[in-house]
Amino acid sequence: MIQVLDTHQLGASGIVAATALGTKDGLVLFDTGPESTFDNIAAELSRIGFGPADVRHVFLSHIHFDHAGAAWRFAELGATIYVHPKGAPHLIDPAKLVASAERIFGADMQRLWGRIAPISERNVRVLHDGDRVRIPPFDIRAIETPGHASHHHVYVWEDNLFGGDIAGVRLGNGSPLPPFVPPELHIESWLESLEKIRAANPAKLYLPHFGLVPDSVSAHLDAMEERVRRWSAWFLDRIRSGADEQQLISAFADYEKAELLAEGADETLVHDYEAADPSYMAVPAALRYWRKYHPEQLSQ
Numbered sequence: 001m002i003q004v005l006d007t008h009q010l011g012a013s014g015i016v017a018a019t020a021l022g023t024k025d026g027l028v029l030f031d032t033g034p035e036s037t038f039d040n041i042a043a044e045l046s047r048i049g050f051g052p053a054d055v056r057h058v059f060l061s062h063i064h065f066d067h068a069g070a071a072w073r074f075a076e077l078g079a080t081i082y083v084h085p086k087g088a089p090h091l092i093d094p095a096k097l098v099a100s101a102e103r104i105f106g107a108d109m110q111r112l113w114g115r116i117a118p119i120s121e122r123n124v125r126v127l128h129d130g131d132r133v134r135i136p137p138f139d140i141r142a143i144e145t146p147g148h149a150s151h152h153h154v155y156v157w158e159d160n161l162f163g164g165d166i167a168g169v170r171l172g173n174g175s176p177l178p179p180f181v182p183p184e185l186h187i188e189s190w191l192e193s194l195e196k197i198r199a200a201n202p203a204k205l206y207l208p209h210f211g212l213v214p215d216s217v218s219a220h221l222d223a224m225e226e227r228v229r230r231w232s233a234w235f236l237d238r239i240r241s242g243a244d245e246q247q248l249i250s251a252f253a254d255y256e257k258a259e260l261l262a263e264g265a266d267e268t269l270v271h272d273y274e275a276a277d278p279s280y281m282a283v284p285a286a287l288r289y290w291r292k293y294h295p296e297q298l299s300q
Contacts, residue, residue, distance in 0.1 A: 001020075001021070001022035001048075002019065002020070002021055002022075002160065002206070003019070003020045003044075003048050004017050004018075004019055004020075004206065004210075004211040004212065005017060005018045005019070005020055005029075005033075005041055005044035005045065006040070006044060006210075007033035007034070007037035007040050007041055007044075008037060008040045009033065009034060009036065009037050009040075009066070009112075010111075010112075010275070012272065012275060014171060014172060014210050014211075014272065015171065015209060015210060015272055015275055015276045016033050016034070016037070016066050016208065016209060016210070016276065017031075017033070017207070017208055017209070017210050017211055018030065018031050018032050018033050018041055018044075018208070019031065019162055019206045019208075019211075020045070020048070020050075020055075021138070021157070023056075023057075023135045023136060023137070023138060024135075024136040024137060025056055025057070025135050025136060026054050026055065026056030026057070027045075027050055027054045027055045027056060027057075028055075028056070028057045028058075028059065028135060028138075028140070029055050029057070029058045029059070029074065029079075030058075030059050030061070030155060030162040030206065030208075031058075031059075031060060031061055031067040031068065031162075031164070031208050032058060032060075032067070032068060032069065032070035032071050032073075032074060033066065033067070033069065033070055034065050034066050034069035034070060034112065034113045034114055035065075035069040035070045035072070035073060035113060035114030035115050035116065036069070036110075036111070036112065036113055036114030037070065037114070038052075038070045038073050038114070041070065052073070052074060052077055053077045053078070055074050055077070055079050056078070056079055056080065057079060057080050057082065057133075057135055058071055058074050058075075058079050058080070058081045058082065059082045059133075059140065059142075059153075059155050059162070060081065060082065060083045060084075060087065060153075061152060061153055061154065061155075061162065061163075061164025061165065061166075061208065062084065062087060062148070062149045062151050062152040062153070062164060062165065063083065063087040063090055063091060063097065063149075063151060064149065064165075064181075065101060065112070065113040065116070066113075066208070067164070067165070067208055068083075068087075068091070069113050069114060069116060070114075071091065071119060072091075072116070072117045072118065072119045075119045075120065075123040075124075078123075079123065080123055080124075080125050081119055081123055081124050081125065082125050082126075082127050082133065082142070083124065083125075083126065083127065083151075083153075084126070084127065084142075084144065084151040084152065084153050085126045085127075085128060085151075086150055086151035087151040088124050088126045091118070091119045091124055092118055092119060092120075092121050092124060093118055094116050094117070094118055097116070098116050101113070127142040127153065128142070128144070129142065129143060129144035130142065130143070130144075138157045138158065139157060140155055140156070140157045141155065141156045141157070142154075142155055143155070143156060143196050143197075143200065144196075145164070145166045145193035145196055145197070146166075146184070146186060146189040146190075146193060147166055147185070147186055147187070147189040147190025147191070147192070147193045147228075148164070148165045148166045148178075148179060148180075148181065148184070148185070148190065149165070149181075149184045150184045150186075150189075152164055152165070152166055152193075154166060154167065154193075154196075154197060154200075156200050156202065159201075159202055159203040159204060160202060160203070160204045160205075160206065161197060161200055161202035161204070161205050161206070161217075162206045163197065163205050163206065163207050163208075164208060165179050165208065165209070166190065166193045166194070166197075167194075167197060167205060167207055167220075167221070167224065168207065168220070168224045169207070169209040169210075169273065169276050169277045170207055170209070170210065170213060170220070171209065171210050171269060171272050171273055171276060172265075172269050172272065173264065173265075173269070174260060174263070174264075174265050174269050174273060175223060175227075175259070175260065175263045175265075176213075176220050176223050176224045176227070177227060177256070177273065177277060178190065178224060178227055178228045178231065179209075179276075179277040179281075179282075180231065180281065180282035180285040180286060181281045181282070181285050182281065182284045182285040182288055183284075183285070183288060185285040185286065185288065185289045186289065186293065187228060187229075187232045187289060190228050191225060191228060191229070194221050194224060194225050194228075197221060198218070198221055202217055203217065204217070205217045205220060209276045209277065210276070231282070231286075232286065232289070234252075234255065235248070235252075235282075235283075235286035235287075235290065236290055236294075236297060236298075238251065239286075239287065239290055239298060240297075240298060240299075245283055245284070245287065248283045248286075248287070249279075249280045249283050252279055252280075252282055252283060253274075253279040253280065256273075256279050257270050257279075260273060
């Protein structure tokens, strides 16, 4: 049993999901959604005959609040939380993470993400690249996949893969987009991570934004790779031409919207993509990437 659970964040459907897997040791959740949507996830669990206390294992792709914000709620009910080693300290003591997010989201923190609380160390289990967790009848393997965030994992079981954000945002009948966010965007790592996903050869790919990829996993990954390369080059060209941050924010929003519309999206779907992956976030991410890792390219 695999079920995509809609968090209905801010009342919107089809944007942020958790994925549930039935096992002989209770439910597994891949990501949790934000704490602000915990009651919605509880309702989704009830819809399939379970409750929050039935979730015994939570595998986090990474610790951004739209993916891990509700993890502490499940930990309080006894769930084990599995996470990348770089993410674990911030689950145990989220003070720095919260302070950083407050600088970005300000007064919107509570509305967007809800309450963030520490998770007891006894409920946190660190997974390294290639580690496997046996939860009968499944063997769940973590694959380290940086690029979107340095503390990112995807998870493989049987012929399924939960792709986190490194595998892209894909809503409705739209195209896969790479969520470029600061501060850890790294293009080379992203491309290497896509190769790792290809090597795992999954037949089914599940995304937090949103759900089961409806067609070929290979084609999806090819489209992701093309966009990662093209978007990073787009930013480089405009940084070289002297565009400032505000100019880039406006230009990139127009660029992304035009792409989606050209590929068949309507205005509602474009709005949903913006909610799932705000285009303005890509600008400081790309600026930091090019300035930190390839400053020599900026003067050419």
